[in-house]
Amino acid sequence: MASKGADLGGEARLIDAMVPRGARILDAGCGTGRVGGRLAAAGHRVTGVDLDPELIAAAEQDYPGTDWQVGDLTELELPDRFDVIVCAGNVMTFVAPDTRGEILRRMRAHLSGNGRVAIGFGADRGYPFDEFRADAAAAGLAEDLLLATWDLRPFGPGSDFLVALLRPA
Template sequence: MTGPRDRWSELTGGHAGEEYSQRFARLAASGHDIHGEATFCAALLKPAARILDAGCGTGRIAIRLAELGHHCTGVDVDPSMLAVARRDAPDQEWLLGDLARLDTLGLNPGFDLALAAGNVIPLLADGTEAAVVRQLAAVLRPAGLLVTGMGLDAAHLPLPEPTVTLTEFDHWCAQAGLTLRQRYATWSGDPYYEGCGYAVSVHSRLTM
């Protein structure tokens, strides 16, 4: 039995892997830093940390974090995205699966950090967001971190209007035993302010 279709699949039809990869390759070739998320996460971690890249896409962030010495597992629901990741980094662990059902993938818990970048949360299937947050919290070690990046308005989303508010997101996190530690407006660490269109949030799993 399958659940509701995620918004990413509705937008792309599940065939965006090569196009997505080429877009970032063009950005890199033009001199843009495409590793902001990885740099941000690496600054939060001790060496050789275990990281779950939830909604890893083509593996851009997980591959960079592995280059920095961390142990990364990527999970995505889009086979076309994972095909690129597996081609570019065949020795890393890439799992095809629904984030709302992480517990069916045989993951060993105790991750130091779970990452949901690239508007993963707003692009989930409608009604599954709280379940996904619970699943991500469950794979973290005590004091482990959930790091998310999401657009809060149409200018920062591939959607006509936002699907998640920070109030809702923080409520789901609290229900899952996570507490907000830091919030920024960009992956570069610019201060978050009320009304800005993007939020990078760092939540920590409670130790009790």
């Protein structure tokens, strides 16, 4: 993707702009650590969680010194509360549909008082945007801002991607 000119740092730039330096950030469904690694390099305290131990091993190799953990987002139980939880890379469309509400509830439970959740995924991936928005509301998350891209383009009826910035309701 990078060789084709894709912007692989947009998610991290948006999250970095939302918080002061040194913020506590959870990268939920972190994969190989692409987003969380950039945020750690920018001076944030990052915890990354992913179900796949091979992806966590890659994150540990590529971004040493960051707290990478193998874990299931449906069972998320960390001692920390976070200023931001980022869930990029279409993670919410890869999880089992019957677990989405629980994942959103667990994200909500891991937010600090003024924390935010940033979730991005594409249309036509089996999770209609309206269904996601209803699930988020049921999990106690209110919409702050809806975007069509991580680079701040506005969300509208024809958008094929959603970045939802959510706060505790």
